[in-house]
Amino acid sequence: MRKLAIYHLETLLWIARLGTFRAAADRLGTTQPAISARVREIESQLGVTLFRRDGRGVSLTARGRQLVQDCEPLLAGFERALMQAGDFAGATGVVRIGVGEIVAASCLPQFVGAVSRDLPGVTLEIELDLTARMLQQVLAGARDMVFLAGPVASPGVRTVPIGAVGLRWLAAPELAQGDPFATPPALWSIGSHSPIHTALLRAVEDGLPCRSINICNNIRAMIGIVAAGAGVALFPEAMVSDAVAQGLLVEVHAPPVQKIPFEAAIRAGEQDPVILELFRRAGDLQLG
Known part of the structure; x- marks a missing residue:
């Protein structure tokens, strides 16, 4: 029987976050059958059922939720240690960013330029939207980081100010x-x-x-x-x-x-080291 590897845990965490095998496959750059095979391997190795089919999506069983809670900080810590050792130069992945028109026309080009230069392995997917929708998207895991007109008051997100606009x-x-x-x-x-x-x-x-x-x-x-x-x-x-x-x-x-404050926001429990690094960089921006 095959031993569990890092990619098995990564698969488990992204299914739990995004809610479907297809979304996890898109995020990890593989196919839905490959994701299903990984889940079968995890469940076979552990001897437990981790996911319950829920319409078109899936939800975690009680054992699955516990495994995700235990593994998420471990995997994030492992990835963060490797990336910090290389000053994030080898960071890879797709980060989905939501942004409003004001940020897009001001400090976003500076932010994207720095990320492209310093983290060439990171791909950005940027979508313009309104603050109310972007807040819901980051809470639901459909966006990794968003730039919002604030102040944002939600226990589900962590924010950092990026300036204010008159x-x-x-x-x-x-x-x-x-x-x-x-x-x-x-x-x-x-x-x-x-x-x-x-x-x-x-x-x-x-x-x-x-x-x-x-x-x-x-x-x-x-x-x-x-x-x-x-x-x-x-x-x-x-x-x-x-x-x-x-x-x-x-x-x-x-x-x-009164000026309108703007903030970068991620999920309060975000563990992905690449997203956390981009969030840290967002805190250095100055809008206006």
Whole structure:
């Protein structure tokens, strides 16, 4: 009978994290039949059933949960020791990152460039999304690390601040002539779950004139809309410096005092040494 190897334990942990044999196979760069064979080998060697079929996915049995809890820190420690010995130069794997539009347009290129240079064996899968969805994705294990508009208050994640972004009320130059709020204008905001939208609503509640509140979940598209004279918007500074410098947008109201903080986040119990190293690097970023 074959002895259990490191890759058996790695297979077990990724199935437990992702919930299906297929997802674990994709993560480990192998096939679903190979994953099934590894599970059979583990169960045969130990003489216990580790997984229970649950619709299209699988769930751990009580013995399986205990094995995962015991093995995860051991495997992570082993991998971390090997990688630290080589200064992470030999790190490999696929890391799935979720990022919002603001981070993508500011400090993400610097982060990706450094990872590509220092950890050439690590592949990044980057997807743009909204904060609310990204938080759920990292909690569910569908994303390894995400960059969120904060502050994030969830016991299931561990966060590190990466800076804050100021906000500016901007409109097209022709709309800014005189008092742009003499006749209540249409206001534009990004998604209703964004803290920027919350800041806009707070300003309206405090008396800022408003004819209507329109939503556009893409900041670059919203820059074009507002520059065409469609209204006034509350923009993050990190996204509008070029448009302001070119004279496409001008300031029409005093900016909010409060800035929007941003954070990198991983699962609270994350053990993967590569993800932990990227999280450590994320803490060195400065947004804005």
